[in-house]
Amino acid sequence: MSxxxxxxxxxxxxxxxxxxxxxxxxxxxxxLALLFGAIALYGGLLLAPADYQQGDAYRIIFIHVPxxxxxxxxxxxxxxxxxxxxxxRIKLAEVVAMESAPIGAAFTFITLVTGSLWGKPMWGxxxxxDARLTSELVLLFLYLGVIGLYHxxxxxxxxxxxxxxxxxxxIINVPIxxxxxxxxxxxxxxxxxxxxxxxxxxxxxxxxxxxMVLATxxxxxxxxxxxxxxxxxxxxxxxxxxxRIAESEAGR
Amino acid sequence: MNTLHTFFAMGGYAxxxxxxxxxxxxxLIADTIxxxxxxxxVLRELRARLxxxxxxxxxxxxxxxRDRANGNPLPTHRLPESDGSRSCP
Numbered sequence: 001m002s003x004x005x006x007x008x009x010x011x012x013x014x015x016x017x018x019x020x021x022x023x024x025x026x027x028x029x030x031x032l033a034l035l036f037g038a039i040a041l042y043g044g045l046l047l048a049p050a051d052y053q054q055g056d057a058y059r060i061i062f063i064h065v066p067x068x069x070x071x072x073x074x075x076x077x078x079x080x081x082x083x084x085x086x087x088x089r090i091k092l093a094e095v096v097a098m099e100s101a102p103i104g105a106a107f108t109f110i111t112l113v114t115g116s117l118w119g120k121p122m123w124g125x126x127x128x129x130d131a132r133l134t135s136e137l138v139l140l141f142l143y144l145g146v147i148g149l150y151h152x153x154x155x156x157x158x159x160x161x162x163x164x165x166x167x168x169x170x171i172i173n174v175p176i177x178x179x180x181x182x183x184x185x186x187x188x189x190x191x192x193x194x195x196x197x198x199x200x201x202x203x204x205x206x207x208x209x210x211x212m213v214l215a216t217x218x219x220x221x222x223x224x225x226x227x228x229x230x231x232x233x234x235x236x237x238x239x240x241x242x243x244r245i246a247e248s249e250a251g252r
Numbered sequence: 253m254n255t256l257h258t259f260f261a262m263g264g265y266a267x268x269x270x271x272x273x274x275x276x277x278x279x280l281i282a283d284t285i286x287x288x289x290x291x292x293x294v295l296r297e298l299r300a301r302l303x304x305x306x307x308x309x310x311x312x313x314x315x316x317x318r319d320r321a322n323g324n325p326l327p328t329h330r331l332p333e334s335d336g337s338r339s340c341p
Contacts, residue, residue, distance in 0.1 A: 113272070
């Protein structure tokens with residue numbers, strides 16, 4: 001490969017090195033996720049005041065919005081990893097893309113269910129075929145399609161390449177989800193958080209939300225690393241470094 | 253006690269807020285447990301495969317030794333399996 005890529009990046013791409021690297025970082029990511037999650041729950045459920053219009057029902061925002069962001073963020077990561085996997089045939093990129101899909105599907109599912117539970121008291125309906133809701137549902141189906149296609153092949157790497165192709169095509173849906181509230185006249189409210197300006201939310205409600213956003217980011221790192229480590233063991237079963245791990249963990 | 257009651261009541265929206273939080277935690281806990289279960293299964297299957305392979309090689313070596321003792325230096329039918337090249341299907 002080209003020489004402009006630093007050597008440590010090459011090394012990190014090798015399965016045994018990444019296995020060790022991910023094993024070292026994973027507990028820290030999980031600890032930070034739990035810490036920020038606990039702070040966010042305390043701030044969101046106990047400290048933040050009730051909304052003047054929605055009462056206490058608005059507290060669903062503290063899990064709904066971070067999950068929705070993660071559903072799109074993870075899809076973007078999956079798309080980039082899938083692109084790298086298709087172009088440079090890096091095994092680790094395939095694994096990252098394919099193991100991101102279940103986590104992304106989990107967050108998309110949470111987004112849809114919590115949104116539905118929020119919609120019932122506020123809009124009077126569990127579900128409506130509106131642009132934001134429909135495009136988020138399409139996102140869930142894209143995740144499920146990637147997972148299904150990956151497992152439909154006998155050869156894992158062939159399946160990963162086919163699923164990576166689907167993941168790249170599906171990335172078109174991410175901006176559609178994001179801008180759907182601006183492009184179409186929808187029941188779903190517009191963006192509350194504005195990264196580059198004034199947010200339409202009071203600080204008492206904003207900081208627990210941002211804490212939960214951080215918590216879900218760290219959770220994704222922890223979950224991805226755990227999944228990638230497991231997948232590397234399964235893929236590299238014949239290699240010596242995996243045998244040593246299998247033998248050293250025989251007693252457990 | 254009263255504040256606890258108002259907290260769990262969620263201003264009358266308890267039936268929507270608490271299930272939402274329950275779904276959030278149940279899904280993420282399931283997502284955490286699933287890879288650990290899979291990891292144990294992968295390693296268990298790998299150990300079983302390595303054990304089978306060791307037994308096969310050991311048996312082939314014994315057969316070879318017996319044949320040599322009987323004055324039959326020709327390879328037996330088990331030999332192709334003993335070279336370890338078929339180790340990982």
